[in-house]
Amino acid sequence: MADDNIPRRTFLVGAGAAGSAAVTGVTASPVVAAADSAPAPVATAQPDAWLTLNPTEAAFVMAVVDTLIPADELTPSGSACGVATFIDRQLAGAYGSGARLYRDGPFLKGKPEHGYQLALTPRDYFRAGIAATNDWVRKRHGKDFDRLGEAEREAALKEMEQGKAEFPGFSSKEFFEALLTITMEGFFSDPIYGGNRDMASWKMVGYPGLPASYRDDVKTYFNKKYDKPPQSIADFV
Amino acid sequence: MATRLKEVDAVMVGMGWTGAIMAREFTKVGLNVVGLERGQDHIPGNDFMLPNLRDELRYAARLELMQDNSLDTITFRNAPDEFGLPIRRFGAFLPGEGVGGSGNHWGGLHWRFLPTDFRIRSVLTERYGASAIPDDMTIADWPVSYDELEPHYDRFDKLCGVSGKAGNLRGQVIEGGNVFEGPRSDEYPNKPLKSSAGGLLMSDAAKRLGYHPFPIPVSNSSAPYTNPEGVTLGGCQYCGFCNRTACEANAKASSVTTLMPVLRADPRFELRTRAFVSRLVYDKAGRRVTGVVYTDLRNGEEYEQPAGIVVLSAYVFGNTQFLLLAGIGEPYDRATGKGVVGKNYAYQFEAGAVAFFEDRELNSYMGAPGQLVCIDDFNGENFDHGGLGFFGGGYFAGGSGGSAPIYGRATPHGTPRWGSEWKQATVKWYNHFVRFNTQGSVYANRDNYLDLDPTYRDALGRPLIRLTYNATDNDHKMSRYLLEKLEGIIRAMNPTSYEMHPRPKNFSIVPYQSTHNTGGTMMGSDPKSSVVNRYLQTWDAHNLFIQGASVFPQQHGYNPTGTVGALCYWSAQAIINKYLKSPGPLVQA
Ligand SMILES: Cc1cc2nc3c(=O)[nH]c(=O)nc-3n(C[C@H](O)[C@H](O)[C@H](O)COP(=O)(O)OP(=O)(O)OC[C@H]3O[C@@H](n4cnc5c(N)ncnc54)[C@H](O)[C@@H]3O)c2cc1C
Numbered sequence: 115m116a117d118d119n120i121p122r123r124t125f126l127v128g129a130g131a132a133g134s135a136a137v138t139g140v141t142a143s144p145v146v147a148a149a150d151s152a153p154a155p156v157a158t159a160q161p162d163a164w165l166t167l168n169p170t171e172a173a174f175v176m177a178v179v180d181t182l183i184p185a186d187e188l189t190p191s192g193s194a195c196g197v198a199t200f201i202d203r204q205l206a207g208a209y210g211s212g213a214r215l216y217r218d219g220p221f222l223k224g225k226p227e228h229g230y231q232l233a234l235t236p237r238d239y240f241r242a243g244i245a246a247t248n249d250w251v252r253k254r255h256g257k258d259f260d261r262l263g264e265a266e267r268e269a270a271l272k273e274m275e276q277g278k279a280e281f282p283g284f285s286s287k288e289f290f291e292a293l294l295t296i297t298m299e300g301f302f303s304d305p306i307y308g309g310n311r312d313m314a315s316w317k318m319v320g321y322p323g324l325p326a327s328y329r330d331d332v333k334t335y336f337n338k339k340y341d342k343p344p345q346s347i348a349d350f351v
Numbered sequence: 352m353a354t355r356l357k358e359v360d361a362v363m364v365g366m367g368w369t370g371a372i373m374a375r376e377f378t379k380v381g382l383n384v385v386g387l388e389r390g391q392d393h394i395p396g397n398d399f400m401l402p403n404l405r406d407e408l409r410y411a412a413r414l415e416l417m418q419d420n421s422l423d424t425i426t427f428r429n430a431p432d433e434f435g436l437p438i439r440r441f442g443a444f445l446p447g448e449g450v451g452g453s454g455n456h457w458g459g460l461h462w463r464f465l466p467t468d469f470r471i472r473s474v475l476t477e478r479y480g481a482s483a484i485p486d487d488m489t490i491a492d493w494p495v496s497y498d499e500l501e502p503h504y505d506r507f508d509k510l511c512g513v514s515g516k517a518g519n520l521r522g523q524v525i526e527g528g529n530v531f532e533g534p535r536s537d538e539y540p541n542k543p544l545k546s547s548a549g550g551l552l553m554s555d556a557a558k559r560l561g562y563h564p565f566p567i568p569v570s571n572s573s574a575p576y577t578n579p580e581g582v583t584l585g586g587c588q589y590c591g592f593c594n595r596t597a598c599e600a601n602a603k604a605s606s607v608t609t610l611m612p613v614l615r616a617d618p619r620f621e622l623r624t625r626a627f628v629s630r631l632v633y634d635k636a637g638r639r640v641t642g643v644v645y646t647d648l649r650n651g652e653e654y655e656q657p658a659g660i661v662v663l664s665a666y667v668f669g670n671t672q673f674l675l676l677a678g679i680g681e682p683y684d685r686a687t688g689k690g691v692v693g694k695n696y697a698y699q700f701e702a703g704a705v706a707f708f709e710d711r712e713l714n715s716y717m718g719a720p721g722q723l724v725c726i727d728d729f730n731g732e733n734f735d736h737g738g739l740g741f742f743g744g745g746y747f748a749g750g751s752g753g754s755a756p757i758y759g760r761a762t763p764h765g766t767p768r769w770g771s772e773w774k775q776a777t778v779k780w781y782n783h784f785v786r787f788n789t790q791g792s793v794y795a796n797r798d799n800y801l802d803l804d805p806t807y808r809d810a811l812g813r814p815l816i817r818l819t820y821n822a823t824d825n826d827h828k829m830s831r832y833l834l835e836k837l838e839g840i841i842r843a844m845n846p847t848s849y850e851m852h853p854r855p856k857n858f859s860i861v862p863y864q865s866t867h868n869t870g871g872t873m874m875g876s877d878p879k880s881s882v883v884n885r886y887l888q889t890w891d892a893h894n895l896f897i898q899g900a901s902v903f904p905q906q907h908g909y910n911p912t913g914t915v916g917a918l919c920y921w922s923a924q925a926i927i928n929k930y931l932k933s934p935g936p937l938v939q940a
Contacts, residue, residue, distance in 0.1 A: 126502070176375055182769040188778060209413060216420040216439045218807060224436045227429060227859035268770065294769060302756040303408035318774065319781040321716055321756045324405050327600075328589040328717040337548050339712045339782070350402035 165206035200300030200309030367452015369607030390449030507916035511604030516567030549785030550724035551753030569721030671871030700791035718752025745908030
């Protein structure tokens, strides 16, 4: 069966017991399966608690970041790098609630040149996008996105990326771009925001992070590989 | 009812680059000045510190230092027959907010325009005939010459501690500097920054092709420097975070680093932050403004601040909006071509390229914009436009540096954007690419302008300013020509691979391009064709002076702020030497 080798979430609570997700062990894994889901969820590194994502959304975000940033010899998976935590925190905070976004109406449909024109906050936009993606996936596969095998997840995201996935009344391509953007922000930003755990992405590309005072280094490392390990903002407080 | 405050000699609307320069010039001669700024104060030793400044998410992605769109934004459309929609989150350009304005997070590339730029319509007419200039290209000569501005360019260079190498010292052409520049009265105050490895590759190739490469001039002192105000700037740390972030080393010049320390200590200057100016008080019959009205965002109270002189220093969009709201000057009517306020909005037409070098360690994250190398062979009238089918041009810059990983990654075209293959390519190329940019002019066009939006409003209930702008055929042709020439240089650098990035047909508000917006309150020699005279005094209110790139008749192939600063000093000199002695029009209409 195609599902056999999908990474699964740690099974924490029984069907219908979603409310008791707080009972967690050392792995601190409150993600719960959607009530109707048969397969067991899996262990990947996750936050102690989700700030805003509901269980279905958390499972979705984990599955997306693990597909966009798969575990391989270069880094652990996106969720193990904290990217799902990052997204949860961003959506729960000022950014997610639409800080600095002009939100007066009328809200009219624009051209792509006009940029974002919806009344939804980023939090609500992701809520709608996750629901639309899961609806679309369920129609084809009979289950939510996070329950798909790796190859199917990749194929689904590719269809969204190319704008071929038809979500009724919702742009799959735009939602894919939003997912990709926030995932990359989480993967590459300073670990203080919850993503890029252990500076995994910085180690991967050879970005030294802080303090980034290269006054002498621009000479010493002219045409030469820089070899110092990275440091985060947190290493300086 | 607004509470009426005690009259002051002068009030600044906006405390970014231009507000601070004018405030300083005025207090120096004994005027009492109030600076109104709607954003927060910025104290370098408190707000701009390590380690938190090195935070790409906070500053580059979440745009902490930029204008808060939720309080005020602008609407945008590509053409006059479209409906304008609000920019809900800034993208293409990023106006700043708070004391220091966009100067806190600018790149600091510090340029002068060419002597021919100031006479562009005349020069094109002389060289190619009047009929060569298309009817819809509404370019104009500046009412001030390079020679007149030169001493003021020099003052601004010295205030900022610009690092660079002269290419023309008092008429003597010097190889290694920009041989195309107008004569400079003095060398740059600081030596150039050390060029990046990528920049030097470009420099070698450009030389072989017979071009004239030089290190880009930048407001980033290469060594500690004390400016004529007595303020000491630090030496650049090559951190790579100039754009969108402030500078903890105080090496990057901004009004916060170069002038505010002096103003803060001066009892004749009073700074009021969170003071959102809503309108000018215009005495039409008296042909003057009596003051400004603002809302104190901390208590919701409205105040009227009477002033002898009002300086608009609220950036391009704000400056234009204030005039339209007050009914000062005739609004531009695109249908008839009459009117001037909002006319000749222009921008910077940037295009670029990236080249990959498998075998070179370029440490793309290290370094400052000042490590770029550029050529100016294809700017303005530095080359013959005969038979080319377009006017204008721009400089090319190239180099490695400043590529923090959220935005600064590059992989060759065709690489997937995610997944394991993407990761491998990202690792392979992250430290091995050079970026290029062509900084193209935008010659004003009849269809590109600013007016008041009929639908959307800001937090104070004012109509938003509406931008109608698209890239013209002329500018597309110009840019394609520059890219062809740039491609020749890139090939000569012998990269593993490269790709050219021309601009899409339509201007879009989404991807960042440049915060080099210009026009809307253009300067000129008569009230029929301009909003302000050569001293930046409005024709219709003699005590109202407008500062910033809103006074540009069009945008040339250089970053604007060098010229913006020079114009401030030029205008301040006229106000101090002439206007204060006999207040009234400095140029007879
Ligand atoms: C990312 C970036 C990079 C840049 N790089 C370069 C570069 O390399 N070289 C270059 O030449 N230029 C560059 N610029 C442009 C440069 O920053 C501006 O040209 C310069 O700051 C303009 O000065 P100003 O005084 O006109 O406006 P600002 O410095 O922006 O100041 C305007 C101030 O007015 C305030 N204000 C506006 N409206 C009101 C109101 N109603 N009431 C009260 N206050 C108000 C604003 O909050 C702001 O503080 C860059 C800009 C950005 C955003």
